[in-house]
Amino acid sequence: MAEQQIRFDDGGAYEQAMGVWSRSAGEIFLDWLAPATGLRWLDVGCGSGAFTELIVRRCAPGEVQGIDPSEEQLAFARARSAAQAVRFRQGDAMALPFADASFDAAVMALVLFFVPQPAQGVAEMARVVRPGGLVAAYLWDFEAGGFPFEPIQAELRAMGLTPALPPSLQAARMDVLRELWRGAGLAAIDSRTITASRSFASFEEFWTLTTAMSSMRAAIARMTPADASAFRSRVQARLPTDAAGRITYQARANAIQGRVPD
Numbered sequence: 001m002a003e004q005q006i007r008f009d010d011g012g013a014y015e016q017a018m019g020v021w022s023r024s025a026g027e028i029f030l031d032w033l034a035p036a037t038g039l040r041w042l043d044v045g046c047g048s049g050a051f052t053e054l055i056v057r058r059c060a061p062g063e064v065q066g067i068d069p070s071e072e073q074l075a076f077a078r079a080r081s082a083a084q085a086v087r088f089r090q091g092d093a094m095a096l097p098f099a100d101a102s103f104d105a106a107v108m109a110l111v112l113f114f115v116p117q118p119a120q121g122v123a124e125m126a127r128v129v130r131p132g133g134l135v136a137a138y139l140w141d142f143e144a145g146g147f148p149f150e151p152i153q154a155e156l157r158a159m160g161l162t163p164a165l166p167p168s169l170q171a172a173r174m175d176v177l178r179e180l181w182r183g184a185g186l187a188a189i190d191s192r193t194i195t196a197s198r199s200f201a202s203f204e205e206f207w208t209l210t211t212a213m214s215s216m217r218a219a220i221a222r223m224t225p226a227d228a229s230a231f232r233s234r235v236q237a238r239l240p241t242d243a244a245g246r247i248t249y250q251a252r253a254n255a256i257q258g259r260v261p262d
Contacts, residue, residue: 199246
């Protein structure tokens with residue numbers, strides 16, 4: 001089967017399936033960055049605005065802008081309660097529509113492995129950040145099984161199917177991230193692993209929320225009814241379930257930060 005790519009073109013589905021995971025990891029990420037207040041922020045690949053909203057609520061920014069290629073995602077982001085404090089616009093991470101040194105901080109939250117040329121994306125973030133400013137990102141550690149949907153993807157692999165994957169998967173590796181930051185000329189580079197946890201009241205809740213996105217629905221739709229039923233049962237068997245039927249498990253992300261040299 002040809003390799004499928006994960007797509008986020010539905011803000012509501014993203015919010016249900018990934019938004020909670022994104023915020024959980026994003027809170028740890030922002031605590032680690034420990035940014036000053038009053039900064040001018042750029043959220044590259046802001047999508048549904050889940051992480052952008054965290055910046056507004058937790059960092060007391062002076063300005064926040066979000067950019068994303070998907071108008072569907074941006075429409076959802078603009079409807080958030082914190083959206084009045086943010087300027088959202090459509091654009092390309094590899095050709096940011098901003099002048100040099102326009103921001104104090106540029107971040108990519110769970111985005112860099114979707115950028116066709118990750119080095120260009122990091123270089124663009126560095127370009128639009130002032131000397132001494134922050135360039136940072138975090139990404140799910142796919143290759144080490146850290147993706148929140150790994151229970152589903154592991155079962156797809158066991159069936160001989162190819163799960164949906166980001167186009168620049170290797171960008172999530174810590175060694176690759178550090179090389180990308182060095183290649184962009186960034187200094188004071190630091191990195192860490194982030195562990196996020198999420199609970200579901202039941203397997204039914206897990207299944208409904210996790211399969212809400214189009215790439216998940218498409219993978220299941222290609223199965224026969226019998227295979228789809230067996231697939232669901234095998235995914236359920238992979239998940240840790242307590243006596244009350246509650247499911248709690250973890251995902252892992254690699255995070256990196258660096259500074260534009262003065």
